Amino acid sequence: xxxxxxxxxxxxxxxxxxxxxxxxxxxxxxxxxxxxxxxxxxxxxxxxxxxxxxxxxxxxxxxxxxxxxxxxxxxxxxxxxxxxxxxxxxxxxxxxxxxxxxxxxxxxxxxxxxxxx
Numbered sequence: 001x002x003x004x005x006x007x008x009x010x011x012x013x014x015x016x017x018x019x020x021x022x023x024x025x026x027x028x029x030x031x032x033x034x035x036x037x038x039x040x041x042x043x044x045x046x047x048x049x050x051x052x053x054x055x056x057x058x059x060x061x062x063x064x065x066x067x068x069x070x071x072x073x074x075x076x077x078x079x080x081x082x083x084x085x086x087x088x089x090x091x092x093x094x095x096x097x098x099x100x101x102x103x104x105x106x107x108x109x110x111x112x113x114x115x116x117x
Contacts, residue, residue, distance in 0.1 A: 030062035032110065065109050073102055076105065077101060
């Protein structure tokens with residue numbers, strides 16, 4: 001690691017440049033993970049900040065959580081009779097069941113991915 005310095009008065013100040021922020025915004029699950037780290041794992045949060053990996057970590061948690069929720073819902077839906085046939089016959093029942101499935105899948109994924117339990 002090659003660090004350059006600038007003289008300001010009698011002091012040598014390092015020329016530090018932050019890594020560019022990624023273009024993607026941090027989603028709901030990434031923000032939940034950050035709040036969890038702030039409240040329960042301050043050392044891990046500090047290490048991620050100092051290494052410049054916090055944003056990448058939060059984006060990865062968010063992406064993983066979203067993917068796992070979709071996968072869980074798609075596996076659970078046919079097992080519980082939430083099909084395209086139900087959607088065509090009774091849309092409100094399909095919506096009710098799909099919302100219930102999504103809420104359960106989200107609860108599972110949040111515990112496993114965001115909180116790491």
